[in-house]
Amino acid sequence: MISIYNTLTRKKEEFKPINPPEVKMYVCGPTVYDYFHIGNARSFIMADMIRKYLEYKGYIVKYVMNLTDVDDKIIKKSIEENTGTDVVSEKYISAFMVDITKLKIKKADVYPKATAHIQDIIDVIQSLVDKGFAYNIDGNVFYNVLKFKDYGKLSGKKLDELEAGARVEVNEEKNNPLDFSLWKKAKEGEPYWESPWGKGRPGWHIECSAMSCKHLGETFDIHAGGSDLIFPHHENEIAQSEAANGKKFVNYWIHFGFLNINNEKMSKSLGNFFTARDILKAYSPEAVRLAFAQTHYAGPLNFSEELLSSAEKGLEKLNNLAEKINEEINNNNTGGVDPSFNFAKFKEGFEAAMNDDFNSPQATAVIFDFIREVNRAAAENENINVNFYLNVKDFLRKTAEGVLGIIDFDAAGTTGSGQLENDLIELLIKLRTDAKKEKNYALSDKIRDELKNIGIVLEDSREKTSFKRARK
RNA sequence: GGCGCUGUAGCCAAGCGGUCUAAGGCGAAGGUCUGCAAAACCUUUAUUCGUCGGUUCGAAUCCGACCGGCGCCUCCA
DSSP states (O other), X not given: OOEEEETTTTEEXXXXXXXXXXXXXXXXXXXXXXXXXXXXXXXXXXXXXXXHHHHHTTOEEEEEEOBBOSSHHHHHHHHHTTXXXXXXXXXXXXXXHHHHHHTTOOOOSBOOBGGGGHHHHHHHHHHHHHTTSEEEETTEEEEOGGGOTTTTTTTTOOHHHHHHSTTSOOOTTSSSTTOEXXXXXXXXXXXXXXXXXXXXXXXXXXXHHHHHHHHHOSSEEEEEEEGGGIIIIIHHHHHHHHHHHSSOOEEEEEEEOOEEEXXXXXXXXXXXXXXXXXXXXXXXXXXXXXXXXXXOTTSXXXXXXXXXXXXXXXXXXXXXXXXXXXXXXHHTOOSSBOOOOOHXXXXXXXXXXXXXXXXXXXXXXXXXXXXXXXXXXXXXXXXXXXXXXXXXHHHHIIIIIIIIOXXXXXXXXXXXXXXXXXHHHHHHHHHHHHHHHTTOHHHHHHHHHHHHHTXXXXXXXXXXXXXEEOOO
């Protein structure tokens, strides 16, 4: 049984999908006006991990992530760059796809774009107007929050208190300062679409209501996003969808904690951000994922170089084992012993952790315990049957690789080198082995040191010398 | 002001009423192996969980007060 902390009820609840084994999940995606930063990456990675764990448990997840490709910031950027909004959004959509692929994030089933759903959006707005939840003032359509009695139920805000807080935007046209835009009248030079209220474009919140409904139905299982979306974005989505459809919108709301820099929220507006793209130049995607997995998704995570370098270091243990496993499976030793090993214990430990509101730090601890015991078994037995390594690989494939994404068996040991390069290194190893036999340690150490300088690490074992590339 | 999150070893971070004299990662120290390294393994590294009270047979875990950090209430993952 999986339990999930539901922002709506502020409790951990048993997860019961509407239509098992199907799970419908919607995650708020990027506004494509720039490269996404490492804080955004945390949300995407944590959502990916949750999705993969549900799949691990046998659920069939329909996963939808929207791409907001029309909005003020995109328009601003297009003016700055003297180009079309579609040029801007296409550029950053492509970049987004490249970056999430690098981060080992599984593709969504659908990436709906706002601009491809204008008619669906207009239909929802029309329905809200017809039902009296929205009003048109000179081509601008607003949602009337006073009409929706549950307004504030997600964020725990009360309307009168919100009104009292004077930080709400001043707009003389609106009936109530808290009313929000469903349809924005086009200004000179802005992109627009025809609508019953004239030329304009959708407000931000309405696209998620329209597109989630279109792709997942009126009521679906999970909606996730960053904590900063709770209010007003998700609150408004609930108001729109539930008013339009007369049904509960979402059963489980999941929110990700912020990534901080020096204990301050990382954000574009504060300017204290690193793009995921830049981080990936210095660190492996597995290190990023491990660093994130070691903190619970809902809590804050203070980001630093040290966090990533210590994750990178911790990963070596996993990688060394992955390489060894691949090698052993390649050797295919059908003799030898099969150490008695309690795989079930680790499987249960991993699942117990993940079942408990996706406790990835605990799950990660189980993985590290597991690899230590595997290494111990390997150290205690000279000659091990390949079957053992097949079982080890199977477990890690499903958990550390398949769910957490902190290991990559296909890349382990095969760092994209050419055959000639490998042959040359083997030649040097042979020369060094000869030097060692002659006790010419000055030469053998020199070979090892020089290779290390160019990123090749030699490791002597009893039988032979192997090499690997240093991690970046 | 309202709502919410948070304070656990040198650093990061689980645990949220008994199995905690508190996981896991990084770091540090010692050891096994090795010509030396590296890798791997073993041992050590918080009698204590922001502070002070309270509830309880029993609290890091519940309650209260206090101190500190952060966020949302405006676009933001």
